[in-house]
Amino acid sequence: xxxxxxxxxxxxxxxxxxxxxxxxxxxxxxxxxxxxxxxxxxxxxxxxxxxxxxxxxxxxxxxxxxxxxxxxxxxxxxxxxxxxxxxxxxxxxxxxxxxxxxxxxxxxxxxxxxxxxxxxxxxxxxxxxxxxxxxxxxxxxxxxxxxxxxxxxxxxxxxxxxxxxxxxxxxxxxxxxxxxxxxxxxxxxxxxxxxxxxxxxxxxxxxxxxxxxxxxxxxxxxxxxxxxxxxxxxxxxxxxxxxxxxxxxxxxxxxxxxxxxxxxxxxxxxxxxxxxxxxxxxxxxxxxxxxxxxxxxxxxxxxxxxxxxxxxxxxxxxxxxxxxxxxxxxxxxxxxxxxxxxxxxxxxxxxxxxxxxxxxxxxxxxxxxxxxxxxxxxxxxxxxxxxxxxxxxxxxxxxxxxxxxxxxxxxxxxxxxxxxxxxxxxxxxxxxxxxxxxxxxxxxxxxxxxxxxxxxxxxxxxxxxxxxxxxxxxxxxxxxxxxxxxxxxxxxxxxxxxxxxxxxxxxxxxxxxxxxxxxxxxxxxxxxxxxxxxxxxxxxxxxxxxxxxxxxxxxxxxxxxx
Numbered sequence: 001x002x003x004x005x006x007x008x009x010x011x012x013x014x015x016x017x018x019x020x021x022x023x024x025x026x027x028x029x030x031x032x033x034x035x036x037x038x039x040x041x042x043x044x045x046x047x048x049x050x051x052x053x054x055x056x057x058x059x060x061x062x063x064x065x066x067x068x069x070x071x072x073x074x075x076x077x078x079x080x081x082x083x084x085x086x087x088x089x090x091x092x093x094x095x096x097x098x099x100x101x102x103x104x105x106x107x108x109x110x111x112x113x114x115x116x117x118x119x120x121x122x123x124x125x126x127x128x129x130x131x132x133x134x135x136x137x138x139x140x141x142x143x144x145x146x147x148x149x150x151x152x153x154x155x156x157x158x159x160x161x162x163x164x165x166x167x168x169x170x171x172x173x174x175x176x177x178x179x180x181x182x183x184x185x186x187x188x189x190x191x192x193x194x195x196x197x198x199x200x201x202x203x204x205x206x207x208x209x210x211x212x213x214x215x216x217x218x219x220x221x222x223x224x225x226x227x228x229x230x231x232x233x234x235x236x237x238x239x240x241x242x243x244x245x246x247x248x249x250x251x252x253x254x255x256x257x258x259x260x261x262x263x264x265x266x267x268x269x270x271x272x273x274x275x276x277x278x279x280x281x282x283x284x285x286x287x288x289x290x291x292x293x294x295x296x297x298x299x300x301x302x303x304x305x306x307x308x309x310x311x312x313x314x315x316x317x318x319x320x321x322x323x324x325x326x327x328x329x330x331x332x333x334x335x336x337x338x339x340x341x342x343x344x345x346x347x348x349x350x351x352x353x354x355x356x357x358x359x360x361x362x363x364x365x366x367x368x369x370x371x372x373x374x375x376x377x378x379x380x381x382x383x384x385x386x387x388x389x390x391x392x393x394x395x396x397x398x399x400x401x402x403x404x405x406x407x408x409x410x411x412x413x414x415x416x417x418x419x420x421x422x423x424x425x426x427x428x429x430x431x432x433x434x435x436x437x438x439x440x441x442x443x444x445x446x447x448x449x450x451x452x453x454x455x456x457x458x459x460x461x462x463x464x465x466x467x468x469x470x471x472x473x474x475x476x477x478x479x480x481x482x483x484x485x486x487x488x489x490x491x492x493x494x495x496x497x498x499x500x501x502x503x504x505x506x507x508x509x510x511x512x513x514x515x516x517x518x519x520x521x522x523x524x525x526x527x528x529x530x531x532x533x534x535x536x537x538x539x540x541x542x543x544x545x546x547x548x549x550x551x552x553x554x555x556x557x558x559x560x561x562x
Contacts, residue, residue, distance in 0.1 A: 004210040005141065005349045006228065006462040009117045011249075012185070018508055020089075021039070021273055022295070022347065022349045023348030023350070023351060024039055024040065024041075024051060024347060024348060024350075024351050025039070025040040025042055025053065025344065025345070025346055025347075025351045025354060026038065026039055026040070026312070026344070026345040026347065027040060027052070027343070027344055027345075028231070028342065028343040028344075028345060028348050029314075029339060029342055029345075030339070030340040030342075031080070031317070031321070031337060031339050031340060032337055032338040033317060033320055033321050033324075033339065034314065034316075034320065035181065035196050035314050035316045035317060036311055036313060036314025036315065036318050037311065037312050037313040037314055038277050038293070038310065038311050038312065039309050039311075039312045040052065040053070040277075040308060040309040041308055041309050041310075042350075042351070043268065044268045044269060044308075044353050044385050045265055045268050045270065045306060045307065045308035045309070045360060046142065046268055046354075046359045047262065047263065047265060047287075047359040047360055048265065048279050048287060048306045048308035049106055049308050049309070049354075049359075050262075050317060050354075050356040050357075050358070050359040050361045051262060051287070051288065051289070051356075051361045052291070052308065052445070053106075053354075053356050054356045055073075055074035055075065055258055055289050056073060056074065056075050056080065056342040056343075057073060057344050058070070058071045058072040058073045058343050058452060059071065059356060060073065060356055060357075060361060060363070060364075061364040061365065062074050062258035062259055062289070062364055063258065063259025063260070063364045063365060063391065063442060063444070064085045064106065064259070065106060065108060065256070067259075067391040067440065067442050068440070068442070069364045069365060069366050069442050072291075072546075073341065073342070074090050074104075074258055074341070074347075075103075075104060075289075075339055075341070075342040076340065076341040076342070077338065077340070077341075077368060078103055078104060078105070078106075078122075078227060078320055078338075078339045079103060079105075079107070079255075079335040079337060079338060079339065080101050080102065080184060080333065080338075081102065081103060081105055081107070081253075081255045081333075082101070082102035082103075082292075082331045082332060082512050083098070083100075083101050083102070083321070083322055083325065083326050083331055083332075083333055084097055084098075084099040084100040084101075084102065084292070084331060085097065085099060085322075085331070086099055086405075088096075089496070092452075093367035098295050098296065098297055098298060098319070098322035098476070099294065099295065099298060099322070099455065100239075100293060100294045100295060100298065101288060101292060101293050101295070101318060101321050101322050101337075102137055102280055102291070102321065103290070103292075103339055104280070104289045104290040104291045105255025105256055105257065105290050105293060106255065106256050106257070106258070106397065107146040107253055107254075107255055108254045108255070108256050109251055109252070109253050110252060110254075110556060111158065111160055111165070111249060111250070111251055111252075112249075112250055112251070113247040113248065113250070114170075114247070114248050114250050114252075115172065115245045115246070115247050115248075115550065116245060116246050116248060117243060117244075117245055117550060118171070118244045118245055119243075119244045119245045119490055120242070120243045120244070121241075121242060122239060122240065122241045122242075123147075123239075123242075124237070124238065124239050124240070124266070124280075125144070125145065125146070125236070125237075125238040125240075125556065126235070126236065126237050127144075127233050127235075127237075128233060128234065128235045128236070128238055129142065129233075130231055130233050130234070131222070131232050131238070132188040132229050132230070132231055132232075132234065132235065133222045133224045133229065133230050133231075133232050134224065134229055135224050135225075135227055135228065135229075135230075136223075136224060137221065137223050137224075138171070138221075138222050138224070139219055139220065139221055140219070140220045140222055140232070140234065140272065140402055141207070141218075141220075142217065142218045142220060142234060142236060143215040143216075143217055143239075144179055144215060144216045144217070144218060144236050144238050145213065145214075145215055146177055146213070146214050146215060146216055146238060146240060147211065147212075147213050148173065148175075148202065148211070148212045148213075149209065149210075149211050149287075150171065150173050150202050150209065150210040150211070150212065150213075150241070151171045151173075151204065151209055151244065151256065152170070152204060152206060152207050152208055152209050153168035153169055153170045153171055153205050153206060153207065154168060154169045154173065154194070155169075155207075156168060156169055156248065156249060157249075158171045158251055159251065160251055161317060164498040165249075165403065167249050168205060168207075168251060168297055169204040169246045169247055169248045170203050170204060170246075170247045171202075171203070171204050171244060171245070171246060171247075172201065172202070172203045172244070172245045172246075172247055173200075173201065173202050173203075173204075173242050173243075173244050173392070174199075174200070174238060174242065174245070174547065174548050175199075175200055175201075175202040175241055175242025175243065175244055175548050176197050176199050176241055176242075176522050176547070176548055177198045177200060177216055177240050178195070178197045178198075178238070178241075179194070179195040179216045179218050179236065179237070179238045179240075180192055180193065180194045180195070180218075180236075180237050181193045181218050181220055181232045181234050181235065181236045181237075182234070182235045182237075183195075183220055183222065183232055183233065183235075184232065184233050184235075185222070185224070185231065185232040185233070186226075186230060187223060187224050187225040187226055187230055188222070188225070191235040191338055193218060193219070193220045193221070194400035195216060195218045195365075195518055196283075196499070197520065197522060197548055198216060199518065199522065199548075200311075201427075203247075205378060213382040214253075216556060220234060231421060235353045241548065242548065243548050243549065243550075245550075255286035255290070257289045257290060257489075258364075259288075259364055259391075259444060260286055260364065260444045260510070261285065261286045261287065261362075261509055261510055261511065261512065261531075262287050262288060262360065262361060262362055262510070262511070263285050263286045263287070263360065263448065263511050263532060264279065264281060264284060264285050264286070264305075264306045264530070265306045265452040266303050266304060266305060266306055266539075267303065267345070267365075268307070270299040270307035270308070270309060271299065271302050271307065272294055272297065272298040272299060272300075272302055272305070273294070273310075274296055274297050275293070275294060275295070275299050275310050275311040275315055275484050276291070276293070276294050276307050276309065276310045276311075276423070277291055277293050277307070277309045277310065277311070278291065278292055278293075278294075278301070278305040278306055278307040278308065279291060279305055279306040279308065279519055280292050280305070281305060281306075282528065282529060283514075283528025283529075283530065283541045284512055284529070284530025284532075284538065284539040284540065285509075285511035285512040285513060285530040285531065285532065286476055286509070286512055286528070287306055288344070289558065292305075293311065293318055295315075295318055295319050295322040304541075304556075316458050316515070318436075321337055324516070326335065329414055334548060342394065346528055349417075358386060358551060360447050360448040361447070361449070362444050362445065362446050362447070362510070363410075363444070363445045363447055364442065364443075364444050364445075365440070365442065365443060366442055366445075367382050367383055367390070367441035367442055367443050368382065368383045369381060369382035369383070369437065369439070369441055370382075373430075374427065376429060376430055376431070376439075377427040377428060377430060378427070378428045378429075378430055378433060378516070379425065379426075379427055380425070380426050380427075380428060380439060381423055381424065382423070382424055382441050383421065383422075383423055383424070384417050384421065384422050384423070384424045385417070385421045385443065385445065386417065386418060386419060386420055386421050386447065386471075387417075387446045387447075387449055387450060388416070388417055388443045388444060388445050388446065389415065389416050389417070389443060389446070389510065390417055390441070390443050391398060391441065391442040391443055391444070398458070398481070400448045405560045416450055416508065418449075418450055444510075446510055448511075448533060449533060450510050450511070451511050451531040451532065451533040452508050452509060452510065452512060452513050452531045453513070453531070453561070454508060454513060455506055455508075456476045456504070456513070456515060457476055457477065457478055457479060458476065458477070458478055458504040459475075459561055459562065460473060460475040460476075460561070461473070461474050461515075461529075461560070461561050462474075462559060462560050462561075462562075463527070463540060463557060463559045463561055464557050464558050464559065465555050465556065465557035465559075466557060467555070467556070468490075468555065469490065469491045470488065470489070470490050470491075471488065471489045472486065472487075472489075472498075473486050473487050474486040474498070474500055474517065474519075475486075475500070476500060476504060476517075477502075480502060480503060480504070480505070481502055482502055483499055483500060483501060483502050484499070484501075484504070484517075485497075485498070485499065486498040486502030487501065488550060492513065498519045498520060498521065499519060500517050500518075500519055500522040501517070501519065501520070503517075503518070504507045504516060504517035504518075511530065511531050511532065511533075512528055512529060512530050512531060513528075513529050513530055513531070514526070514527070514528050514529075515527045515528075515529060518547055522544070522546050522547055523544055523545065523546060523547070524544065524545060524546065524547040525542065525543075525544045526542050526543050526544070526552075527540050527541070527542035527555075528540060528541050528542055534561045537558050537559070537560055538558065538559060538560075538561075539556070539557070539558055539559075540556065540557060541554075541555070541557070541561050542554075542555055542556070543555065
């Protein structure tokens with residue numbers, strides 16, 4: 001009897017496994033290199049599956065680069081724009097393994113500047129000065145000279161939309177000044193006073209060399225234990241360590257998402273084994289349209305990306321795409337690999353019943369609005385709905401199609417709107433609009449309430465990186481002009497005090513934010529912080545490195561916010 005029960009359970013398990021392969025939601029990819037099919041795990045990754053299905057069919061909607069809302073298949077005609085390969089960097093660079101292919105982005109071509117190191121140098125200054133100090137304790141404020149030479153920009157050009165643009169490549173000098181003073185008198189002997197390092201930067205976009213002269217102040221505390229004035233000799237040492245970079249104008253092609261970001265689900269138990277599909281991201285809670293498919297086991301990505309299915313047929317096609325050569329120094333394929341279309345198939349009762357609107361996927365939509373003349377003004381009214389991102393209202397004086405609109409930002413401060421729904425009214429002078437004008441508005445509606453703070457001011461963030469065994473606490477002031485405070489602690493060492501320099505900035509999204517700051521150690525930090533609703537401890541990823549150096553190191557971990 002026991003043996004029969006075991007056989008029955010085994011039979012049920014086999015039947016369930018067979019049904020899992022034959023039922024569910026499937027995505028059939030047709031590409032320029034062949035076809036393959038992916039089974040989508042709607043039970044363990046429902047939000048990722050809902051978003052992917054909504055984009056593939058057009059039911060969910062998406063927003064193009066001109067803020068137009070579309071309900072047509074998003075992936076049709078898109079590119080596999082990235083192939084991740086394992087490269088040994090020892091010369092010559094050698095590809096040792098194909099890892100994954102990535103697609104699902106909108107191509108965005110735009111002029112940009114690429115910084116490249118031109119030279120690195122160190123200038124030093126030494127000099128002595130004698131002060132007369134009265135009995136007791138006095139302070140000598142020494143002004144130490146610093147001369148910085150900023151070389152001229154270099155004439156260059158680039159091609160943009162078929163036309164040659166003549167311009168210059170600015171030269172950027174960034175560096176750090178350190179200063180120390182060795183003081184000596186008959187009362188106290190020799191002692192050293194050091195100044196906190198000072199960061200500096202200058203961009204020269206002119207054709208002339210610009211020399212800037214400044215000073216670094218060092219306050220020296222002098223003790224005179226006698227009853228008469230005492231001569232104190234101060235020998236100063238100033239070091240100016242700098243990197244000169246060129247900002248070379250280029251035209252970059254980046255691939256962006258379908259107009260929104262959403263919460264990820266990196267802890268759903270699905271691992272990065274060979275042949276899985278996962279959401280590509282740029283940090284915690286930045287899932288959207290881009291995806292990647294692995295062609296090998298990649299356990300180092302577990303916990304970092306939302307896996308939402310696996311390839312069931314055509315894995316040879318995926319491997320062939322992954323084997324394609326890429327551009328030197330990059331990851332884009334040399335030849336375009338086109339995704340002609342992605343067809344969604346629902347097989348079985350559960351698959352047919354799966355509702356893509358029930359899993360918290362943001363919804364792009366047009367905004368109700370009306371326009372009317374009021375004397376010499378145009379009155380424009382539109383709805384501001386709660387828990388939405390109003391897309392920048394666009395205007396144009398041309399009859400060209402939407403795709404050619406030259407957008408202008410009407411409301412730069414309306415990044416996200418979380419208050420009660422209301423009607424926004426504004427008056428625009430006809431004289432400024434011209435004889436013909438066009439208005440367009442859209443928005444992203446978020447079914448899960450927005451969770452990212454508006455700002456980092458007056459908040460303390462404590463970051464913990466297990467990989468570095470490092471804890472870093474940063475308290476930000478009330479505004480951008482003030483310095484913050486903090487501390488860092490490596491392993492079991494004592495905490496080291498940190499000063500957060502003025503000029504930190506914060507970029508807010510629905511469920512994440514990007515934070516950039518520099519501290520008195522000369523390190524620059526660029527973090528992406530995830531804010532999952534209701535969570536006290538959240539994830540972060542990012543980079544850090546010396547401000548004057550182009551070298552950056554990856555870092556990830558958890559953080560809390562007070």
